[in-house]
Amino acid sequence: MNETPKVTAPELKKKELIDTVVARSGVKKRDAKPVVEAMLAILGETIADGREMNLAPMGKLKITRMKKTTKAQIITTRLRRNDQTSTEDAPDPLAQAAE
Structure with a gap:
């Protein structure tokens, strides 16, 4: 559990x-x-x-439960992220400078 x-x-x-x-x-x-x-x-x-999102490097977000109350909307999500400890193979997140 x-x-x-x-x-x-x-x-x-x-x-x-x-x-x-x-x-x-x-x-x-x-x-x-x-x-x-x-x-x-x-x-x-x-x-x-209720849309799922896949936004690197944030991760993949799934809606697991939605509930509407009189004053709010309660949304339970699950966020799955890649292991951030291995940065050797990760591409540079910044755009290349214009020449």
């Missing part, structure tokens, strides 16, 4: 996500913020529609 692992880190908030995107990509915060917000909206809509 699989047990749910205990949470070892605080939850990721939108502000921290935007700051991390800015740090990794080098784009300005004013450029990254609307893109991140649009991406989160699209991901939320896609999950609410």
Whole structure:
């Protein structure tokens, strides 16, 4: 029987996500913020529609259960990720620089 692992880190908030995107990509915060917000909206809509997603390197997300209550929609998902420990064979995730 699989047990749910205990949470070892605080939850990721939108502000921290935007700051991390800015740090990794080098784009300005004013450029990254609307893109991140649009991406989160699209991901939320896609999950609410019950669609599965296969988005590398995030992984493959499947909807396992959906329940509608009077105040919310409860969606249970399963996310399968590849083992991230073997990075030797992984392709470079960044696009090549334009010449």
